[in-house]
Amino acid sequence: MFTDDKSLFLTGNEQKVKIGWQPGFARVLKAFYLSLKISMDSTALKNKKIAQLVDENYVHAYVLYYFGIRFDEFPEDTLEQTCNRKGLKVEQVVRELENPTHLKEADLPLISYPVDLIIEYLKHSHFLFIKHKLPYIARLVNSFKAEHEDYNAVERDLKIVFPLFVEDFIQHIYEEEDTLFRYIKALERAVKGNFMPTKLFYLIEKHSVQKFAMEHEVHDDEMEGIRRITKDYAVKSNSPLHVKVIYNELKEFEKSLITHARIENEVLFPKAMALEARVKQMFFEKAKLN
Ligand SMILES: [Fe+2]
Numbered sequence: 001m002f003t004d005d006k007s008l009f010l011t012g013n014e015q016k017v018k019i020g021w022q023p024g025f026a027r028v029l030k031a032f033y034l035s036l037k038i039s040m041d042s043t044a045l046k047n048k049k050i051a052q053l054v055d056e057n058y059v060h061a062y063v064l065y066y067f068g069i070r071f072d073e074f075p076e077d078t079l080e081q082t083c084n085r086k087g088l089k090v091e092q093v094v095r096e097l098e099n100p101t102h103l104k105e106a107d108l109p110l111i112s113y114p115v116d117l118i119i120e121y122l123k124h125s126h127f128l129f130i131k132h133k134l135p136y137i138a139r140l141v142n143s144f145k146a147e148h149e150d151y152n153a154v155e156r157d158l159k160i161v162f163p164l165f166v167e168d169f170i171q172h173i174y175e176e177e178d179t180l181f182r183y184i185k186a187l188e189r190a191v192k193g194n195f196m197p198t199k200l201f202y203l204i205e206k207h208s209v210q211k212f213a214m215e216h217e218v219h220d221d222e223m224e225g226i227r228r229i230t231k232d233y234a235v236k237s238n239s240p241l242h243v244k245v246i247y248n249e250l251k252e253f254e255k256s257l258i259t260h261a262r263i264e265n266e267v268l269f270p271k272a273m274a275l276e277a278r279v280k281q282m283f284f285e286k287a288k289l290n
């Protein structure tokens, strides 16, 4: 359809004058445009091939994984075809791809939190690492078939080193929860007057937050070996998609570990040391009185 209506070529401000611009009308127009854009984007996502979706954003592989879709299973199928085959609602998967809810890390002012809440927060992160992230990365590593001369050695080494890293990491987490966190919780109860003197004496004789903190520093670079194997997670634009996804996940996992260790080193340990000092002082003053 052709028109000689010159108003189509007017600038934004000129058009506002011509059509008697009203803010209400602008809002309706904007909302209409946005809803149109969202539905167009959703349609675009539905029609994309799985490999393309993942290549555009590696996090998509993780989202798909939680819907039971392996990105390397039928990479040439579209999202819609894959969802139909798996009996999934494509709209739901699209919504999650556009706005992944489970990936958002809470941005909490932890420094102002009491120590028991910080421990709960750290335990929750441990749970997410062990039950969500690591199984996903382990699957990526296990199903990794390099079939590329640049990555054959990487495949071999990762398959050996990654399970060892996981073993050490899980050990670290269990030790933390079973000894350090338990000790700190006992200190917290003691400060509130909730303790048995003999048990408490035994605990503060046996443990020291300072010692835990020093040992913790030693564990800080747990992913050094993996970094070396992957040459600092460097990928090229022509690297195989599987390599891009694995390296990106490993890099992001390392970032999460660094943040986690920083919370332990910079928030938990200083608070626990202060608690321990208070408990010791309280305990020995009480002993002097007896
Ligand atoms: Fe931890």
Ligand SMILES: [Fe+2]
Residues within 6 Å of the ligand: 172, 176, 216, 261, 264
């Ligand atoms: Fe730790």
